[in-house]
Amino acid sequence: MGSLDANCIASPRGFSPLDIDDFRQQAHQTVEFICEYYKGIESHPVVPQVEPGYLRRLLPETPSAQPMPFAKVLSEVQATVLPGMTHWTNPNFFAYFPATLSSAALCGDLLASALNPVAFNWLSSPAVTELESLTLDWLAQLIRLPKGFLFSAGGGGVLQATTSEAVLCTLVAARKMVLERAGHDGADKLVVYASDQTHSTFAKACKIAGIAPANIRIIPTAREDLFSLRPDSLRAAMEADAAAGLLPAYVCATVAGRFGAWVHVDAAYAGSACVCPEFRHHLDGVDRVDSISMSPHKWLLTGLDCCCLWVRDRARLTTSLSTDPEYLKNRATESGLVVDYKDWQIGTGRRFRALKLFMVMRCYGTANLQSHIRSDVRMARGFEEMVAADTRFEVVVPRRFALVCFRMRPRRAGADGEAEADAANRRLLEEVNNSGGIYATHTVIGGIYVIRFAVGTTLTEERHVKAAWELFRAKADAAWEAAR
């Protein structure tokens, strides 16, 4: 019987979807399911061999009218969902950036789900807000952000789901700041800046915020500068805009601001490394910026989704994002003594994301977080050395933390040699990925096709990195020939 025919007949016993005994049994079953999954994780191909639409051939087109036993649903997930997963927790996953995870985060997140508070303001669950503020203060100290980003100094941190939201929220704050100075009719004069190496997130956030496409300046970078943004290029662009009567409003970069623009640093990946003092210099200059974001879900073991945003002047953020509907008015807010996180983000409702970050920091301590980062960097350095030791290959840009961008070298100089190399490297990556053994991805930097090898899933060990390199080596010559 399809569920769409009519009223469905409810099951005879009362429906108690949070019955404690049911939950206990089902949750323990799920935990064992996960343990089995992790045990066998390396036996799954990292990228699934499925065709678009595969799942619709395995599951019904209409929802089920009657309940299905929990164990049967788990088996169905095993049989239909798992074969179509790209396994981000597989230790042979070297694609994109890693999404790291930990037992503490999983347990913290489960607990957060079970508490299920909708903590849009302080009153709607004080502990959620206060734990978030405190944990963000902790992490700010851990990566040695200037004191101005702490709550005690008028700054503060908030957890967002994604970097995009952090960028969008600060962009909205920047717009308000600049327009207040310039007069409110200057919206079409706002100009924003980022390097051509900035994540696509930035351009999208600008589009969402309604920045005129003609006013988004993407500053070119070059290989000789290691593809970093040159302060003089940025300054020239800003000067030209200001001279033309436009309003430089927002820079997404790692350099200090000028022209009264809001400067945001996107340290989604790199920020986590800064828990180690030896990497902290990558944030030099952050004392002169307005906001910074980093994503512990990338490299600090928290699982999705967990992006930290800190601002130096929280009032600038909250005055641009606040709402004050009658049904949320309350004395705590009116007292001015509390943080209402709905005014720090796009949405109203929000998950209790701080709990998993808190549990990661508490269960592991700074010592282990540092050793986790260092271990990944050490493995990536080992990979980089192996690449450099093989004359067929080259590291295209210096390793950045645990990310190695490399390729097979061109076999002759000039544009044709480059084109050949691009084709051969593309082929090599395909061959390696199609083997099912590992998964890496590519990008194009300064016109050069490079293979990105990002070390750092939680389960990756040195043996996985070595085996991956052996795979690239073994397939290199054949790929070159096949691409000709």
Add this chain to the structure above:
Amino acid sequence: MGSLDANCIASPRGFSPLDIDDFRQQAHQTVEFICEYYKGIESHPVVPQVEPGYLRRLLPETPSAQPMPFAKVLSEVQATVLPGMTHWTNPNFFAYFPATLSSAALCGDLLASALNPVAFNWLSSPAVTELESLTLDWLAQLIRLPKGFLFSAGGGGVLQATTSEAVLCTLVAARKMVLERAGHDGADKLVVYASDQTHSTFAKACKIAGIAPANIRIIPTAREDLFSLRPDSLRAAMEADAAAGLLPAYVCATVAGRFGAWVHVDAAYAGSACVCPEFRHHLDGVDRVDSISMSPHKWLLTGLDCCCLWVRDRARLTTSLSTDPEYLKNRATESGLVVDYKDWQIGTGRRFRALKLFMVMRCYGTANLQSHIRSDVRMARGFEEMVAADTRFEVVVPRRFALVCFRMRPRRAGADGEAEADAANRRLLEEVNNSGGIYATHTVIGGIYVIRFAVGTTLTEERHVKAAWELFRAKADAAWEAAR
């Protein structure tokens, strides 16, 4: 030892934050912790008796350098976090809107966290995308959306975290649609419309998108229309704007569109009720709208965060939100056969939210979902009848699903009587909430202070509703006197 002194010493054994045995033990411990929490849920005051800043007095100001045993961290959460929670799962919680939850959702979410895919496009985890598309098609059928919202007809659904994001994404799509028609220099002419009963989310989304504040039309509603948006008021506003050379672009409402504006229906709460045929008429007219959103995290047992957005023309959404960076290029995308959900939302990364929705629909079936909605509505009807039977009280607007808005009646006519009643009802709500026994909230509708009583946490039974009403009754006269 603070963690900020220097490099911290790592623990002697290697650091394995996803060790299977550790995870098994810690996860089972967490499950038992949750079971204990639910067992004692009614013993916690619904709203905590804590002062702003309470948590900083219980936890250190700096992060811990050394690891802390898992069990000790759980105890710490018990001792410091739980006393500051507003307990949204407490069956005596009648505030805001309920955030419902279920064992299937908790297990589905745990499993999603353990798989931890960052499914920004199809390739990055095909099963995540396909399960989401299928589950949204299922739910669309369950609430009988027109076929145009299904994937097979060029529409489709996506899971967002919040209604705000759904509104913002469709607003951006609407802007592109209207500006393409009008020529790209009309951004400052775009006008958007909603009723004064629309969630504050709408105004905020407009602000984020950069809609000029002067171009946001909030159409007043009146008590004699039961505070719903009058089509003629909307039409008059749109006609006046169009005559003035402005561009009606977006309506957030429940009525059909005109002037080529995009019409979005926010059915965050009401949408779930439409799994029951007898409530489906609330979506009449949805065949003429461009998009609709509803939040299963409110009333369909999925836990946070889970907001469904359906659009009739998915290309309109994706062309306005797409990005195409080199490092995400892949053949599946180029084939045009797949859905890349990063182009349906603000962020790039995303959690595997569909799994919990799938497990809820699969484990419980339509039959139980309907009985769950009906049971809440029945309880709310019972509450409404008790209010109506007490001559001191009145139901101010007709019950909407499981939400009752009521107050103590004014004791004399005129403005003074109304002011007295407002004060007395305010006092009554305070007294009831301060008892710790229940939690309800207020709003102001048409200038009248009303108490909102929303039935529907997963654990609420008839006895809780009856006891809550007894509390209001018992405190009514004293509150009236005290407020004089």
